[in-house]
Amino acid sequence: MVQRDRREVEKANLTDKRYPIKGMNVWTPYGWKIMQAIDRHIREGFDATDHQEVCFPLLIPEDQFAKEKEHIKGFDAEVFWVTHAGLNPLDVKLLLRPTSETAMYPIFSLWVRSHADLPLKTYQIVNTFRYETKQTRAFIRVREIHFFESHTCHADFEDAERQVREDYDILEELASKWCIPYRLLKRTEWDKFPGANYTVGVDTLLPSGRSLQLGSIHQYKENFSRPYEIKYEDEKGEHRYVHQTTFGMSERLVGAVVAIHGDDKGLVLPPDIATNQVVVIPVLAKGETEKVSNAARALRDELKAAGVRVHIDERDVRPGVKYYDWELKGVPLRLELGMRDIEKGKVTFVRRDTGEKSLKDRARLVEEVRSMLALIAHDMLARASKEMASGIATVDSLEGLPEKMIRTGWCGGEDCGHEIENRSERNILGTPVEKDEFDGKCVVCGKPTKTPVYLARAM
């Protein structure tokens, strides 16, 4: 099953792994289109909530990177360094950003002067670099990461908390477009982001039973604003440090879409992500080729005018080849049009997610396509959510655990936490942020608790 996650990614040809640097792959045109669709959703979501897109430099000077002690401790083992410029060694080494806090915050300290400048809400979509020492894997663990990161500054803790809640709302809307179920889990103290006050992980579950972290939301409090001196003057003329948050997601989203929705025939793309939402296949017949072609092009034109992303496949190959091709590529809806349909005034609809075929009236084309795409999106999310729910097992003992995500009791103590991780041979993902009824005992010490903890083998 672990293999399946990988095979689907590779068969679909979204990335070319032949580039000769470990963990650095080439995006193919089709793969990049999918990534761009996801980026577009992210931009829409964050623009709509008054975030400003920015773009900071890739290189960070060593001294600037080193200001926050926890942060550098968490990252310095996995940064790439630039040590030379041309033939000359650099006085101050430069690193490729593993994440952009230390690139942005010195500049934020110049941008933020007064309470009127707050909140400062920014984001960028850039590549980051991490020298992963573990096995690399396309989209899931790479050394050059296509990365989204929002960075915000707030007058006080409560306003930063409001930002975290806004991030949850944005995420919910995005994930429904991607048809990806997830849990918001507050990480343990020993697993939080280096430098954060607390970290909330966005975790999904793959068909293999392993968890995949899709993103993370961090509350920094004043942990970065103090070393980077991001201060403002409040209404009373007093100088205060800002409270900060970040939200990060990456190309892992593509990996998640592929692994969660893909099947034996290849990719299955959610309609909001699909480069082509609909593919039209003309089924030509001897002597009638012109007639069928024209009718098929008319379908294409009508859908295109209605704002549907549609492609007509007029290659001179047999229809069966086209069916297999577009199934592999994951196009949500296939329309077939041949003489048989034309004579009846129908169009053949074939859903990618279920394979179900149906005949629809040609006259009602646009509304039938729209409602079918909506139905496909709805069903894909519903199926994936159900799958994730059934992949979580609630237990009151760590013996003989099933190959699932585990939900159990934890008193919250660090000693018990480590013992849970050791005995279960899984990682603690965290405790739920959202409502999650539970009434049990810590599996280690037996102390009663109302909060469950989630464990999994991480991808």
Add this chain to the structure above:
RNA sequence: GGGGUAGUGGUCUAGCUUGGUAUGAUACGUGCUUUGGGAGCAUGAGGUCAUCGGUUCAAAUCCGAUCUACCCCA
């Protein structure tokens, strides 16, 4: 972090034990016939055998290092 397996036209692969310039399939180009689930025939093009070094008259083949991919264990 520890161990293991592998790299040959775009892709997959034979050849490696026993050294003598590479096999087949698929995909690709062209032409004709086809078209409701992977068509057929003809023809054409495509390889510094991962890289670097060593042994040898001669290396895909033997030896070493490096890079990359994959698997298992922590």
